[in-house]
Amino acid sequence: MGKSLAENILKTLEESGYEAYFVGGCVRDWLLNRPVHDIDICTNAHPGDVMRLFPQHVPTGLKHGTVSVKEGGSLFEVTTYRTEGEYEDFRRPKEVNFVSELQLDLERRDFTMNAMAMDRYGVLVDPFHGLSDLKNGLIRAVGHPEQRFREDALRILRAVRFAAQLNFRIEEKTLAAMKGTAELLQHIAIERIREELQKMLESPAPAVGTALIVETAALQAWPRLQTLFAKAKGQSDRLAALPNLPHKWALLMYAAGFLYEEARQACLELKLSKRDKELICALVQTLADIHPKWDVPQNIDWQSHLLERGWQFCTELNALLQACWKNKPDRDIANALMQIYEQMPVKSVQELALNGHDLYTQLSKKPGQWVHDLLQHLWEQTAFYQLPNTPEALLEEARKEVARHEH
Known part of the structure; x- marks a missing residue:
């Protein structure tokens, strides 16, 4: 997404007498030299002023002060500085109040690394020392950690996910508050829980996230899921070697000793799609039948699996088996499926x-x-x-x- 296009929005706001800054995740990721997917802008201009200045806009969240401004074919969220009233259902504020000071807006944010703002010249506004925490690889809640998690319990899993994505540690008081408020995640919709878990599983360091889920008992409201991560923790470093989420869930479930029915129940609890559920359960059952030992490669009867399940399923199963053996890879065994398939005169x-x-x-x-x-x-x-x-x-x-x- 174009930073130069977004700078035009900041420039227009400033030339009209308003303050305007980049804020949140985009600032964090620029400082870390990570790819930036969404650029958010904050300003002391009210939504009406923003809509007047930018005729090409979509009023996406006026209640929360957000207007999506179209610039060069892209949409950028422009949000008025705000504070938030009392939270309801441990997820959303009952009301928001527009304010004129940037620091008041930054105070309501979750973690110090997400509570930084940057002007269009690259000057940083960092009242909570987020840059220092970034340099030290620390995730620290803004202000009182327990209050942050009581406001929005999903922040507990956001902390887990950021730790896995960035391979960061969680600051001591923040971690203690996560443990103390983990039960509040029961009030969050499972779809949101699943989204954070899947981002964590797709991260470069899923073992870091898995260990935090176990340490904080974050999923205590879903005992089957908490058991899944607890029992699979020792093998969770293998997840990074797998190409997609169904594979990752299947390996977790096999590592936890789940059989078909328990895997099916976990998929239903997570509200995974029917297609993913069927693939995961089939992989878990087949792995249970083969029962591969960790890092002990073995010959597989690919002929039977090809006849029973077909080529596509066998490639998925092979990827899982290679993850099971990732610390003792065997090239001949890894290539055995392809050799058998290529020798088949009729493939289907x-x-x-x-x-x-x-x-x-x-x-x-x-x-x-x-x-x-x-x-x-x-x-x-x-x-x-x-x-x-x-x-x-x-x-x-x-x-x-x-x-x-x-x-």
């Missing part, structure tokens, strides 16, 4: 020289489950047992197989 049922319609018309039988089973048998014979993939050979084998079953 769809590549057979006849289809289901051909079978029930040629064999004068009504369609049914037998067609699927017979196609699977023909694929197995062509893929691994030298049956020629020609209509004549397949039909002859089909007749033999039907006869065997009928007798």
